[in-house]
Every structure is written in structure tokens, then in C-alpha cells.
Amino acid sequence: MKKFIPSQIFVEKEALNYSLTYEILKKAENLNIPIIEDSFNKKTKNLSEQEFFAYSKRTIILGISKNKKLDSCKPSADFQFSLVSGCPGTCEYCYLQTKHAASPHIKIFVNINEILDNIQGYIDESKPNITTFELASTSDPISVEHLTGSVARTVEFFSKQEFGKLRLVTKFSNIDSLLNVNHNKKTKIRFSINTDYIIKTYEHNTDNLQERLDAAAKIFKADYDTGFIIAPIFIYDGWKKDYEDMLINLYNKLDGFSNSNLTFELIQYRFTLKSKDIILKRFPKTKLDLNEETRLKKWGPYGYYKYVYPKEISSEIKQYFYDKIKQYFPNSTIEYFT
Numbered sequence: 001m002k003k004f005i006p007s008q009i010f011v012e013k014e015a016l017n018y019s020l021t022y023e024i025l026k027k028a029e030n031l032n033i034p035i036i037e038d039s040f041n042k043k044t045k046n047l048s049e050q051e052f053f054a055y056s057k058r059t060i061i062l063g064i065s066k067n068k069k070l071d072s073c074k075p076s077a078d079f080q081f082s083l084v085s086g087c088p089g090t091c092e093y094c095y096l097q098t099k100h101a102a103s104p105h106i107k108i109f110v111n112i113n114e115i116l117d118n119i120q121g122y123i124d125e126s127k128p129n130i131t132t133f134e135l136a137s138t139s140d141p142i143s144v145e146h147l148t149g150s151v152a153r154t155v156e157f158f159s160k161q162e163f164g165k166l167r168l169v170t171k172f173s174n175i176d177s178l179l180n181v182n183h184n185k186k187t188k189i190r191f192s193i194n195t196d197y198i199i200k201t202y203e204h205n206t207d208n209l210q211e212r213l214d215a216a217a218k219i220f221k222a223d224y225d226t227g228f229i230i231a232p233i234f235i236y237d238g239w240k241k242d243y244e245d246m247l248i249n250l251y252n253k254l255d256g257f258s259n260s261n262l263t264f265e266l267i268q269y270r271f272t273l274k275s276k277d278i279i280l281k282r283f284p285k286t287k288l289d290l291n292e293e294t295r296l297k298k299w300g301p302y303g304y305y306k307y308v309y310p311k312e313i314s315s316e317i318k319q320y321f322y323d324k325i326k327q328y329f330p331n332s333t334i335e336y337f338t
């Protein structure tokens with residue numbers, strides 16, 4: 001897929017004090033992307049829900065992050081922070097549908113030095129323990145890396161940290177600018193993968209499986225710690241064969257190299273009633289199974305009940321993936337199944 005080019009950019013007043021704003025505006029000028037001088041709220045106030053969503057997903061807003069108190073990010077890392085919020089992808093099940101329900105646009109935080117200074121404080125406070133940070137919990141920052149360069153700068157920042165490590169995950173293949181960065185094994189890059197059927201049906205405007213696997217192979221060969229998040233895992237006719245094909249495909253891309261540092265994270269499909277409501281408004285023809293009657297209700301960490309597969313099905317999924325991953329990647333580690 002071609003790299004994402006927004007249809008318009010808005011600039012918040014406070015962003016004008018940061019050099020990254022001007023670097024991005026220069027690229028925007030070369031790409032003929034219009035810079036809108038009106039406020040985003042004014043511009044979008046008369047749009048329907050679907051028009052607003054479509055417009056927002058094509059919009060970048062340059063702003064700053066004032067968030068100094070970081071949220072924890074279990075089980076993936078100690079803390080999470082963001083260089084970007086939102087994402088140009090339109091995955092129907094994306095949990096950002098709920099988290100960013102009123103603001104599905106892509107916001108780029110241009111005060112990157114302040115953000116990294118704050119991270120330094122967290123690392124220093126926990127010395128000599130290693131503190132890990134997740135970069136992709138409220139966005140997919142790789143999707144706009146060609147415009148920001150922020151992930152590469154952050155990888156370099158972490159390469160110099162004795163007591164800090166970075167993790168990020170992506171559904172995009174826009175990683176070439178990271179290949180020659182001196183990462184010093186302090187950054188782990190994971191690729192979110194799924195079957196061709198799931199990607200085509202639900203993960204609109206993201207890179208396809210082959211593109212993600214090609215990118216993963218490059219990252220792996222550039223000696224980054226590399227991992228895979230298989231998520232969300234769906235049950236459908238032929239799911240076992242499709243997921244096995246995906247693992248064989250991955251095995252072939254990595255030239256059959258089984259690396260003990262390769263990791264897998266497994267997340268079964270889930271939804272909340274709030275997300276169901278938003279998904280049905282934004283994707284009225286969705287094929288997602290949102291029937292809570294056939295699901296197990298569980299209390300989630302974000303203050304909502306979530307609906308997951310019933311126990312016997314989730315046990316079958318777990319056993320299936322543990323067996324298959326062991327078969328194709330015997331030295332890998334499965335970090336969790338949830």
C-alpha cells in the first residue's frame with residue numbers, strides 16, 4: 001500500500017513553537033497537502049457521524065502533548081506514551097473506536113524533546129531497574145513515520161538508555177527509515193498480523209499480510225528484537241487452516257530461522273457494548289459478530305465489560321496456537337494469551 005498522505009492538515013497555535021511542525025509543513029508543501037486555517041471543530045461541525053469519521057481519518061492535526069503522568073501498560077510494558085494519537089487505518093474492531101470516539105483524527109505531537117525528557121525522568125526514577133515503554137497503545141506511529149521521523153528519533157534516544165527499553169507494534173510496513181538507526185537492541189518492534197481473510201474483511205487502509213511480513217523480515221535482519229502480535233484472533237469457517245498458512249508464510253519469510261528472541265502475543269477478539277454501538281454507526285454493514293449472547297462477559301481494565309469467546313472456545317484457540325507456534329518456531333516465546 002502507498003504511504004499515507006492526509007487530505008488536510010490543521011495546526012494548533014502551541015505547535016507553532018516547535019521545529020518539528022515546520023519540518024512536517026515543509027513535507028506537506030512538497031506533497032501539495034492543504035493547510036487549513038479554520039479550526040477542526042468548526043470545519044466538521046455539520047458532518048454526519050460517517051462523514052465526520054471519514055474526514056477525521058484523512059486529517060492530521062499538529063499539536064503538543066501535555067501528558068506528563070504516564071499510564072501503565074500491562075501486560076505489554078511498564079508504561080505507555082505517545083508521539084501520535086489516532087491512525088489512518090480503519091480497522092472495524094479497533095479499540096480506538098471507543099477510546100478516541102469523539103476524536104478519530106490523527107494528532108501528531110510535535111514537542112518530542114519534552115516528551116522524551118519526561119521519559120528520561122521515569123527511567124531515572126526506577127534505576128537500576130529496567131523500565132519498559134510501549135509506544136503504540138493509542139496510535140500506530142509507523143503509519144505516519146515518513147512525515148514525522150519521530151519513531152526513528154525515539155529509537156535513537158532509547159539506544160543510549162542503560163535502564164530503558166522501547167516496544168512498539170504496527171500494521172504498517174513503513175519501516176525502512178529505521179533499518180539504519182543504531183538501535184543498540186533497546187527497541188523491540190512487533191508486527192500485528194492476521195489471516196488474509198481477516199485483513200481484507202476488517203483491517204481497511206492498513207498494509208496487507210505480505211507487506212507486513214516483508215517489513216518484519218527486514219526488521220529481524222536489521223537485528224532488532226522482533227515479535228508478532230496475532231490479534232484479534234477470530235473463529236470463522238477455515239480459521240485453523242488460514243492461521244496455519246499465515247505461520248508458514250512467516251516461517252518462509254524468515255528463511256526458517258528460529259530465533260529464541262522471537263516472541264508472540266496472542267489476543268482473542270473482544271468487544272464492549274460501547275464499541276459495538278460505535279462500530280454499528282460507522283460500519284453499518286460490518287460482518288463482525290457483535291452478539292453478546294454467545295460470548296463470555298468479563299470485567300475489563302478500562303472500566304467496561306468486554307465480551308470474549310466462551311471458555312471452551314478460548315481454550316481451543318489457546319491450545320491451537322501454542323501447538324502451532326511450537327511446531328514452526330520451537331525456540332520462540334509466547335508472552336501471553338488473553
Ligand code: SF4
Binds near residue numbers: 086087094096
Ligand atoms: S492499524 Fe491499529 S490503531 Fe490503526 S485502526 Fe487498525 S487497529 Fe486501530
